[in-house]
Amino acid sequence: MSAPVDHDPFLDGFAEFAHAEASRHPAMAEAMGALVDALERSTPLETGPRPTYPVIDEHLGPCLDAVVGAPGELLRLVADRIGWTIPYAEHAGESDMDHMRANYAYAPIVGTNPISSGGLEEPFPLYASADVFAGAVVQGPGVTYPSHVHKATEIFWVAAGTADWQMGDEWTNRGPGATIFHPTGTRHATVTTDEPQLMLFAWTSDADCVPVIIRF
Numbered sequence: 584m585s586a587p588v589d590h591d592p593f594l595d596g597f598a599e600f601a602h603a604e605a606s607r608h609p610a611m612a613e614a615m616g617a618l619v620d621a622l623e624r625s626t627p628l629e630t631g632p633r634p635t636y637p638v639i640d641e642h643l644g645p646c647l648d649a650v651v652g653a654p655g656e657l658l659r660l661v662a663d664r665i666g667w668t669i670p671y672a673e674h675a676g677e678s679d680m681d682h683m684r685a686n687y688a689y690a691p692i693v694g695t696n697p698i699s700s701g702g703l704e705e706p707f708p709l710y711a712s713a714d715v716f717a718g719a720v721v722q723g724p725g726v727t728y729p730s731h732v733h734k735a736t737e738i739f740w741v742a743a744g745t746a747d748w749q750m751g752d753e754w755t756n757r758g759p760g761a762t763i764f765h766p767t768g769t770r771h772a773t774v775t776t777d778e779p780q781l782m783l784f785a786w787t788s789d790a791d792c793v794p795v796i797i798r799f
């Protein structure tokens with residue numbers, strides 16, 4: 584009789600996808616290696632609070648119905664178990680950030696616990712890792728996530744919806760199936776127009792860093 588095999592569909596599927604992404608995007612090989620290593624060592628956490636917000640209640644379901652590719656399928660595996668939060672409490676009272684914060688939320692899936700969220704109920708990630716931070720993002724229509732930088736190496740995989748993405752001085756329109764790679768310190772922004780965007784993201788270095796909004 585063989586021992587039980589302790590496999591998790593999300594962790595296994597994400598690691599398999601990250602491994603394939605390293606082949607498709609050689610510039611991401613180091614980041615994907617770190618992600619695969621972390622996913623292979625990650626362990627499920629007890630289920631915690633599952634806060635939600637109007638932007639999620641309105642847009643997550645339609646986005647999940649429309650997903651394209653492996654990232655969307657991975658998000659479908661966990662969507663009913665994740666809890667959401669809103670970033671940038673320290674920018675509350677700034678009109679553009681108030682608009683963004685009313686129409687944007689993210690959910691930790693792999694990471695440390697707790698997530699700091701400025702007094703909001705703190706969602707638990709589903710899987711523990713001190714080395715990477717990965718999760719889901721929903722950005723509602725007509726929302727500007729302003730230019731910002733952070734030390735973390737960041738990858739976004741667009742699962743549904745299109746948006747304009749800034750990287751450095753370049754802007755491109757990116758939709759379902761897109762992979763967007765931000766090396767450490769890259770200035771970037773995301774602007775949605777007529778539809779929401781659902782993304783899977785990963786910070787594969789400096790997972791505890793704090794993003795800085797650029798106001799010039």
Ligand SMILES: [Fe+2]
Binds near residue numbers: 733737765794
């Ligand atoms: Fe970022």
